[in-house]
Every structure is written in structure tokens, then in C-alpha cells.
Amino acid sequence: MSSTELAPAPSTALVTTAATDTVRQCLTFRVGAEEYGIDILKVQEIRSYESPTRIANAPPFVKGVVNLRGVIVPIVDLRLRLGQAAEYNGFTVVIILNVLGRVIGVVVDSVSDVLELGTDTIKPPPEMGAAIDARHITGLGRIGDRMLILLDIERMVASPDFGLVD
Structure with a gap:
């Protein structure tokens, strides 16, 4: 079992680069054909x-639990949660998150890299109405010709339909 420990991140999510510009560091990953970003912290x-x-009677997107150095961690397949197909291969990874005081693993197709996004490269989510759930x-984010969907992973994990937080 291999794992990659991430170096400690700066003590704040925003790093000032100029008087009016801030930078967000995001871990980018793929789910299907889309690229997503979450706060590196x-x-x-x-x-x-x-x-x-496997846990009995769990929803299909909750794959089960693993023992991570003595901590029982629920594993959620984010691909299934986002309505994508889930194929398990050598590129499939689990991102271990610390959100809302809990440790949770999310399965994604692959991890890309860590990017710094300036506020000038981040646009607000589009107004989609009720057809698409954009609350998460x-x-x-725009980096060259790449478009990143920036997720609020805490809000997503805390939502009742995720079923992991009371």
C-alpha cells in the first residue's frame, strides 16, 4: 500500500502576492472527463x-471503510456520487480529507497536481436554476485552456444527501 504524505501547507488558505491579488492552492483531480479542484488545506x-x-445497507456510493493507522475512515466514491461510471484501475486513487473534524476518503479517477489560482482566474459558478445542483x-478556475470545477468539499460532505455527517 503506497501513500503520499503532503507537505504541511501554509497556515492560511490565502497567500498574498500583491496588495489586491490573492492565490488559492487547489489539489486538482479527474472524475470522468471533468477536472475538479478542492482546497489543498x-x-x-x-x-x-x-x-x-463493505458496510451493510450503505448507499452504493459509500464503498465501505478502511483502517488508516488506527482510524476507521469511510470511503466514498465521488465518481458514483457525481453520477459518473466507476472503473477501478491502477490510476484510481483515494484522497484522504480532513473536513468538519472528520477523516473521510473520496475515490477519484486520478490526481493531477496542485495549482495556485489567482482571484482573477476564478469565475463564479453559472446560474443554472434547479436543473443542476450547483450548491457545492x-x-x-481557468488555467490556460484548462477549466477546473472548484468544489466546496466541506459543504458537499456536510450535505444530508451525502449521509456522512449528522
Whole structure:
């Protein structure tokens, strides 16, 4: 089982680069054809996928639990949660998150890199109405020709339909 420990992040999510410009550091990952970004400060580590211990009567997107150095961690397949197909291969990884005082693992297709996004490269999420649930999207980041969907992972995990937090 291999894991990648991330270096300690700066003590604040925003690093000032100029008087009016701030930078957000995001871990980027792929789910299907889309690229997503989450706040790097929520990430504890990145691990290769191993089959978790299944929990009876759990929703299909909750794959089970793993023992991570004595901590029982629920594993959620974010791909299934976002309505995508889930194929498990050598690129499949689990991002271990520390959100809302809990440790949770999310399965994604692959991890890309850590990017710094200036406020000038982040646009607000589009107004989509009730057709698409955009309440977990904090914005859209643009790096060259890449478009990142920036997720509010805490809000997503805390939502009742995720089923992990009381």
C-alpha cells in the first residue's frame, strides 16, 4: 500500500502576492472527463485505491471503510456520487480529507497536481436554476485552456444527501 504524505501547507488558505491579488492552492483531480479542484488545506494524504471493508445497507456510493493507522475512515466514491461510471484501475486513487473534524476518503479517477489560482482566474459558478445542483461549486478556475470545477468539499460532505455527517 503506497501513500503520499503532503507537505504541511501554509497556515492560511490565502497567500498574498500583491496588495489586491490573492492565490488559492487547489489539489486538482479527474472524475470522468471533468477536472475538479478542492482546497489543498482539506487534503491529508493521497493513497492508491484498495478495496474497503463493505458496510451493510450503505448507499452504493459509500464503498465501505478502511483502517488508516488506527482510524476507521469511510470511503466514498465521488465518481458514483457525481453520477459518473466507476472503473477501478491502477490510476484510481483515494484522497484522504480532513473536513468538519472528520477523516473521510473520496475515490477519484486520478490526481493531477496542485495549482495556485489567482482571484482573477476564478469565475463564479453559472446560474443554472434547479436543473443542476450547483450548491457545492464555489467557482470555475481557468488555467490556460484548462477549466477546473472548484468544489466546496466541506459543504458537499456536510450535505444530508451525502449521509456522512449528522
